[in-house]
Amino acid sequence: MKINENILSIPPYITTTWENVQSLHLQGADSGALFLVITLKNAPESVRIPDLTREIIDQAFLYHTQSLEQTSPPSGGIPFKLGSIGLGSLDQLGSSMHHNPEQMHAPDLPEEFLKKVGDIAKALGMDKEEQLPKPEPHCNCPYCQVAKALRNPPEKEEIVSDEDLRFRTWDVEQKGDQLYVVTNPLDESEQYNVFLGTPLGCTCGQKNCEHIKAVLDS
DSSP, X not given: OEESSSEEEETTTEEEEGGGEEEEEEEOTTTSOOEEEEEETTOSSOEEEESOOXXXXXXXXXXXXXXXXXXXXXXXXXXXXXXXXXXXOOHHXXXXXXXXXXXXXXXXXXXXXXXXXXXXXXXXXXXXXXXXXXXXXTOOSHHHXXXXXXXXXXXXXXXXXXXXXXXXXXXXXXXXXXXXXXXXXXXXXXXXXXXXSSSOEETTXXXXXXXXXXXXXX
């Protein structure tokens, strides 16, 4: 038998994690035959366990309550106990529900973690100004870091391609067989027709002009 903050194991009746447990209640208190009834998520039938001591029953209720507190957001606040998001042990944040001036010089939390906290808050519909925790100025404790990230989410890094970095002097568009229109991207009224056939030429009237070079380079 093993009952702790993660596991409920009472052989041969049940072994599972608390995240799979919907509720607990007792049956038969008046008759003397006391059963612990465990209702599981996505399971059609409950599990009834007889002959448990009061100490074991109290343990089960205690750890189930702790599990509910960790997975349910407090009213009007943000759940900081987020160990399930896969960024290592975050239990220290579970106790960081308030500003802690003693940790004002704490190291920065991972940006990936702060972003995921913001995504979770948004998914829970808790991203409105009045619902967000308020950070203290010039404080870097975990609470204030999360609060600042919720109010000012980290910006996504924009990926710039080599094509975007290349300065465009002319826009080139093919209009027919070896016929191209060259347009100034800063002034669309400035357009030239370039013909790459025989004779090679551009409506600007110059040979070897930059418009012909723009077409050849495109």
